Amino acid sequence: xxxxxxxxxxxxxxxxxxxxxxxxxxxxxALRQAFDNERLFxxxxxxxxxxxxxxxxxxxxxxxxxxxxxxxxxxxFIPLAEHSGLIVSIGEWVLRVACxxxxxxxxxxxxxxxxxxxxxxxxxxxxxxxxxxxxxxQDSGVDPSKIELEITESMAMExxxxxxxxxxxxxxxxxxxAVDDFGTGFSSLSYLQKLSVDRLKIDRAFVNxxxxxxxxxxxxxxxxxLGRRLGLxxxxxxxxxxxxxxxxxxxxxxxxxxFYYARPMEPDPLLDWLKANR
Ligand code: C2E
Ligand code: MG
Ligand code: MG
Ligand code: MG
Numbered sequence: 323x324x325x326x327x328x329x330x331x332x333x334x335x336x337x338x339x340x341x342x343x344x345x346x347x348x349x350x351x352a353l354r355q356a357f358d359n360e361r362l363f364x365x366x367x368x369x370x371x372x373x374x375x376x377x378x379x380x381x382x383x384x385x386x387x388x389x390x391x392x393x394x395x396x397x398x399f400i401p402l403a404e405h406s407g408l409i410v411s412i413g414e415w416v417l418r419v420a421c422x423x424x425x426x427x428x429x430x431x432x433x434x435x436x437x438x439x440x441x442x443x444x445x446x447x448x449x450x451x452x453x454x455x456x457x458x459x460q461d462s463g464v465d466p467s468k469i470e471l472e473i474t475e476s477m478a479m480e481x482x483x484x485x486x487x488x489x490x491x492x493x494x495x496x497x498x499x500a501v502d503d504f505g506t507g508f509s510s511l512s513y514l515q516k517l518s519v520d521r522l523k524i525d526r527a528f529v530n531x532x533x534x535x536x537x538x539x540x541x542x543x544x545x546x547x548l549g550r551r552l553g554l555x556x557x558x559x560x561x562x563x564x565x566x567x568x569x570x571x572x573x574x575x576x577x578x579x580x581f582y583y584a585r586p587m588e589p590d591p592l593l594d595w596l597k598a599n600r
Contacts, residue, residue, distance in 0.1 A: 368595065369436070382437060413445035433468070447481070474501070511548075
C-alpha cells in the first residue's frame with residue numbers, strides 16, 4: 323500500500339509540474355506576441371535627492387498589459403524571458419527606448435535626469451552587448467553619462483571574472499553602473515572594491531524594516547558606511563513613508579526611490595511630474 327500511495331503522489335506531482343510547465347510555455351508565447359506586436363511599454367519611476375526632494379533620475383521599468391487588459395508583473399515574465407533568451411531582444415528594445423526618452427527629457431530641459439536601466443544576466447553575457455549599448459547611445463544622441471545600468475548583486479557575485487572585464491569595457495562608453503537589490507547577496511568587500519561600480523541600491527526589503535526597530539536599520543547603515551568607504555553613491559529603493567525617509571537621511575543616505583515620492587509613470591505624466599517638482 324505504501325508503495326502504491328507513493329507512486330500516486332509521484333504521478334500527482336508530475337501532473338502538477340506539467341500543468342505548470344504548460345502555463346509557462348503559454349505565457350512565454352503570449353510574451354513573444356506582445357513583444358512583436360509592440361504591446362510592451364516602459365514606465366519611469368523618479369529617484370530623488372533625499373534632502374532636497376528634487377528629482378535626480380528615473381528608473382525605466384517594463385510593463386505588459388495582456389489582451390484582457392490585466393497587467394502581468396515583470397517579476398513573473400522577466401524570469402521566463404531570461405530563461406528563454408527572449409530577454410536579449412526585449413532588453414535591447416528597453417535600452418533603446420530608455421535612451422531615446424532621456425534624450426527627449428534633455429530637449430525639454432531635464433538634461434540632468436539620469437536614466438537607470440535594468441540589465442539581465444543573459445543580456446549582459448551576450449557578446450554583442452557592448453555594441454548594442456554603444457548603438458543605443460549613438461542613435462538616440464543621449465549623453466552617456468546620464469545612462470546607468472542596473473545589475474543585481476547576485477549577478478555581480480556569480481559572474482565575477484567575466485564581469486570585471488566586461489564592466490571596464492562598458493564603462494569606456496561613459497555610462498555608470500549601479501548594483502541593484504544590494505544586501506540580498508553576499509558581496510565580498512575586496513571584490514566590490516575591484517568592481518568599477520558607481521552606486522549601491524539598498525534593497526526594498528531592508529528599507530521596509532528600517533523603522534521597525536534599531537536592528538532593522540543595521541543593514542542599511544552598514545551599506546551606507548560601506549559606500550562611504552569605497553566612494554560609492556547610495557540609493558534606497560522602496561521608500562514608502564516619511565519615517566523611512568527621515569531615518570535614511572539620518573544615516574547619511576543621499577538618494578531614494580519609492581511610492582512615498584512617486585509611482586512609476588508613463589512618459590507624459592512623468593514630464594508633468596518633473597515640471598511640478600522643479
Ligand atoms: P527592481 O529593478 O528592483 O525595480 C524596483 C521595483 O520596486 C519595481 O517593481 C517598482 O515598481 C517597485 N517599487 C518601487 N518603489 C516601491 C515602493 O515604494 N514600494 C513597493 N512595494 N514597490 C516599489 P516592478 O516594476 O514590478 O519590477 C520588478 C522587477 O522586475 C524589477 O525590480 C526588475 O528586477 C525587473 N524589471 C523591471 N523592468 C525590467 C526591464 O526592463 N529589464 C529587466 N531585465 N528587468 C526588469
Ligand atoms: Mg532596478
Ligand atoms: Mg531593486
Ligand atoms: Mg528587485
